[in-house]
Amino acid sequence: MPQARRGLPRGLQMAFQSNAQTMRSNTRRDPPAYRRIVVKAGTTLLTGGSDRLNLQVMATLVEQLALLRLSGVEAILVSSGAVAAGRHVLGITRDGDPGHFRQVLAAAGQGRLMHAYEQLFDWHEIPVAQALLSRKDISERLGYLNIRNTLLTLMELRVVPIVNENDVVAVDELKGDVFGDNDTLSAMVANLVDADFLVMLGQVGGLFTADPNIDSEAKLIETVETLDEVAALGGESWDGRGQGGMATKLDAARLATASGVNVAIASGLEPDVLTRLAGGERIGTFFPSTANKMESRKRWMLSGLTNHGDIVVDAGASDVIRSQSRSLLPAGVQEVRGGFQRGDIVSILDSDGNRIAAGITNYDSKELDMIKGSHSSRIEEVLGHAYGDEVVHRNNMVSL
Numbered sequence: 001m002p003q004a005r006r007g008l009p010r011g012l013q014m015a016f017q018s019n020a021q022t023m024r025s026n027t028r029r030d031p032p033a034y035r036r037i038v039v040k041a042g043t044t045l046l047t048g049g050s051d052r053l054n055l056q057v058m059a060t061l062v063e064q065l066a067l068l069r070l071s072g073v074e075a076i077l078v079s080s081g082a083v084a085a086g087r088h089v090l091g092i093t094r095d096g097d098p099g100h101f102r103q104v105l106a107a108a109g110q111g112r113l114m115h116a117y118e119q120l121f122d123w124h125e126i127p128v129a130q131a132l133l134s135r136k137d138i139s140e141r142l143g144y145l146n147i148r149n150t151l152l153t154l155m156e157l158r159v160v161p162i163v164n165e166n167d168v169v170a171v172d173e174l175k176g177d178v179f180g181d182n183d184t185l186s187a188m189v190a191n192l193v194d195a196d197f198l199v200m201l202g203q204v205g206g207l208f209t210a211d212p213n214i215d216s217e218a219k220l221i222e223t224v225e226t227l228d229e230v231a232a233l234g235g236e237s238w239d240g241r242g243q244g245g246m247a248t249k250l251d252a253a254r255l256a257t258a259s260g261v262n263v264a265i266a267s268g269l270e271p272d273v274l275t276r277l278a279g280g281e282r283i284g285t286f287f288p289s290t291a292n293k294m295e296s297r298k299r300w301m302l303s304g305l306t307n308h309g310d311i312v313v314d315a316g317a318s319d320v321i322r323s324q325s326r327s328l329l330p331a332g333v334q335e336v337r338g339g340f341q342r343g344d345i346v347s348i349l350d351s352d353g354n355r356i357a358a359g360i361t362n363y364d365s366k367e368l369d370m371i372k373g374s375h376s377s378r379i380e381e382v383l384g385h386a387y388g389d390e391v392v393h394r395n396n397m398v399s400l
Contacts, residue, residue, distance in 0.1 A: 117162055200265045
């Protein structure tokens with residue numbers, strides 16, 4: 001037995017022993033349908049609905065990730081649970097959490113969370129690496145590329161990256177610097193590393209027509225072709241413990257599928273859920289990608305990591321951007337939101353507030369506010385200078 005296994009604490013040994021025989025006896029090995037997978041494990045799954053980490057659940061999750069690696073699948077784990085681990089070690093109940101105290105709990109719990117993962121993966125002789133990310137870390141192109149290269153290199157070295165938001169610095173006052181939930185973070189990571197598949201695991205078995213905990217008539221929606229059809233089903237967390245809810249999962253699915261990534265929302269308590277999903281089986285709710293793989297630069301723009309403001313466009317501009325991938329001209333601009341500089345990434349919204357594209361603006365927010373609704377021939381007359389006829393050129397734009 002390897003040294004790491006001999007030194008495994010009794011609690012972790014028991015967690016392994018209770019499920020290892022079943023997992024290892026499953027000799028069926030479906031050929032993987034995906035090359036690179038991002039797996040997001042939610043707080044409610046990792047705690048079993050309690051206020052402490054559930055080692056049984058974590059051991060099962062790690063076992064499946066180990067089997068995926070044996071089949072040649074690269075995996076990144078986006079894991080919640082640091083705050084829950086901190087709450088347990090500090091003896092603080094959930095109802096007693098002041099809003100700002102989340103950072104304290106994360107600081108106390110992050111090391112314990114990673115220590116548990118290190119020992120669980122050591123059982124399979126798999127090294128792991130921690131990556132704590134915030135929006136600010138990857139808000140610029142260079143930082144985005146540096147983190148991308150680090151994660152890709154770790155996987156090349158057969159290391160499993162374990163990613164979490166840097167909750168210690170992610171305070172509410174820095175809203176532009178935080179992801180806010182690990183659903184969003186997992187979609188960003190899938191975008192970052194050109195993943196083929198994003199799996200969001202919780203206790204709920206997928207997207208239902210209503211909250212299955214209170215509505216016995218709720219039915220599982222097995223496939224979602226168009227997210228607009230199910231947008232109204234998004235709401236608060238159905239289990240009341242996670243930072244996000246179904247709405248954040250749908251937002252994450254929208255971002256990931258627009259970047260060429262297939263998405264599944266499923267229960268992490270389903271037997272062999274990861275290995276079965278990786279083999280192409282449909283479990284939970286499946287969201288097929290809505291675009292081909294994009295070049296890295298366009299994925300970066302679409303991610304929204306560096307969004308500095310919004311441009312609201314009229315129906316005509318919205319139509320040509322969506323259907324013809326045309327440039328945005330000042331005549332189609334209705335409203336300018338936020339302060340941004342020339343060369344910043346901005347979101348382009350239709351008149352109903354739906355995000356339809358993202359791109360690099362040729363004009364800052366003050367200039368654009370002056371020329372909005374005008375014909376391009378009047379730009380120099382109004383501003384005294386011009387940087388081109390387009391507000392956002394089609395070569396610097398990616399549509400959703």
